[in-house]
Amino acid sequence: MSFFEIFGYGFIQRALIAGTLIGLLCALLGIFLVLRRFSLIGDGLAHFTFGSVALVLLCGVSANWVTYAAIPLVLVGALGILKLTSSARIHGDTAIGIVSALGIALGVILASLSGGYNVDLFSYLFGNILIITRNDVLLTAALAVVVVSVVVLRGRAFFAVAFDEDLARTSGINTGRANVILVLLTALTVVLAMKLVGIMLVSALLILPPVAALQLGRGFLPTILLAAACGILSVLSGILASFALNLPTGGTIIVASFLLFVVAALVGRFRGRR
Amino acid sequence: MPMTLLQAEHLHIAYDGSEILRDISFRVASGDYLGIVGPNGSGKSSLIRAMLGLIPVTSGEIRLFGQPLPHFRDWSKIGYLPQRLNFANPHFPATVEEIVRLGCIGQHGPKGRLSVAETAQVEEIMSRMGISEQRRQLIGHLSGGQQQRALLARALVGRPALLLLDEPTTALDPETREDFYAIISELNRELGTAIILITHDTWNIGQYAKRFVYLDKAVVFDGTFAEFCSSAEMTSFFGEHSNKTIYHRHGEHC
DSSP: OOGGGGGGSHHHHHHHHHHHHHHHHHHHHHHHHHHTTOHHHHHHHHHHHHHHHHHHHHTTOOGGGHHHHHHHHHHHHHHHHHHHHTOSSSOHHHHHHHHHHHHHHHHHHHHHHTTSOOHHHHHHHHOOGGGOOHHHHHHHHHHHHHHHHHHHHHHHHHHHHHHOHHHHHTTTOOHHHHHHHHHHHHHHHHHHHHHHHOTTTHHHHHHHHHHHHHHHOOSHHHHHHHHHHHHHHHHHHHHHHHHHHTOOHHHHHHHHHHHHHHHHHHHHHHTTOO | OOOEEEEEEEEEEEETTEEEEEEEEEEEETTOEEEEEOOTTSSHHHHHHHHTTSSOOSEEEEEETTEEGGGOOOGGGEEEEOSSOSOOOTTOSOBHHHHHHHTTHHHHOSSSOOOHHHHHHHHHHHHHTTOGGGTTSBGGGSOHHHHHHHHHHHHHTTOOSEEEEESTTTTSOHHHHHHHHHHHHHIIIIIOOEEEEEOSOHHHHHHHOSEEEEESSSEEEEEOHHHHHTOHHHHHHHOTTHHHHHHHHHSOOO
16 A cells, blocks of 8 residues: 555544644644643643543443543633632642642543553543544534634734733733633643544643744744644644554654754754744 | 822732731822832832732722723723733744734724724834834843833833833833933823832932822822922931931932
8 A cells, every 4th residue: 555545544534634623723722821831731631631531431421422521521620720720829830730630640540440441541541543533523623713713813812911911901801711711722622632642642732833833933923823834734744654654643743743843943043043 | 170090099908917008098190190119018019000900909999090990991091011021931922013012902902903093103102112123023032121112112002091110110221211211201291191100219200200109008108209308207217317218228319
């Protein structure tokens, strides 16, 4: 079978379409998370998603419905993380660390109760493009429309909040609502990305393409577009390389995005910017 | 009669039972230039942040442009320059022009393109602040003085009636500091912009501000700088060698 014949397979087509959209989503949201210093929230959400998926699997939900059943749980967890990080008595990083650890701990306990780590749970932990369904692609496309619309319509508000939250508030921006929107959209993205790169690796996809773009971007719009390009390129090259080299897709995507970051950092340094 | 832009009545602020400010009352009218000084920990920044709704007050009332603070919505009337920004990343991907344009959000909202008039305002204020040539540079790549000019331009681009400045000259060299005060005075004199400026720079603010407030958890003095220098409050507060004390505590003397 030649390399190009793989594009004839349905699962590769679904993976490439969903992957392009996930790469775009992670980059668009990740740039605001990184600039807001909320990068760890992606990690916290991913770990909470692990617990949620383990619970859903324990409840006997069929494989086709795991993603949808986990969504409401992760959204609630996202609001909990945001509430904790905005608490004056607990530092943001500490709060995320607590939720991350709790998510993993619950996941381990629930996985044990359901008879140990089965194939299903491993697919969600490390990604498995074979289980991406047509409905997953449609849901990801719908989320991409929402996120792109939000960035187009409210991007300047998110940008202002990322620059300085107090200044944004005194410009009349509802910063609390902006944070809720950002974290909920990120939670949805994390759930939808878990089949592609896996729960353990999804936070890297939220961080690496935006950080690569920040090495080169000059101006807000160019940086966002660059981040989107890096996100999409990472995912597509990762999927294709994993197929060509017979490697796990999730890990290959993250390695691809890391290599892209290294190249961006070198180019940025060469141009006199670190 | 000048319009009252900001009114604070019997403000009390406390955190965890520790008193930050007690019984603060004052008004600021259009055209006022109010300088607020006080030692470290006297509650100056807390006062300005409370007036903007950034921290809660324990009791008392704040009114902005006649409206209670929780109901105030017209933020385009207010410009704010904080003591320090939360952004510490020198590679924050915003150019000087983008930061100045953010100042239009109060009047324009976050959606869409700026109008022709707003774009003209952005050009005018960048020119006035002398940062037009740096417009394409990243904000984090500017010197402290240029950054401050850019942030002041952001605060002024919406043509606010009230400008609140929290220790804006801390990071500036003496020459840039003088220049900064001259710009603020010009805005107050020519456009009638009311100014509230918090500083440790007692001498300069004494030269420029029309009203002088000495704060130390409560309002110790409210009057002109000349009155302050000869006031019983200053002598009783600083002791008999008050001029010398101000010199040591704030670097200058009356």
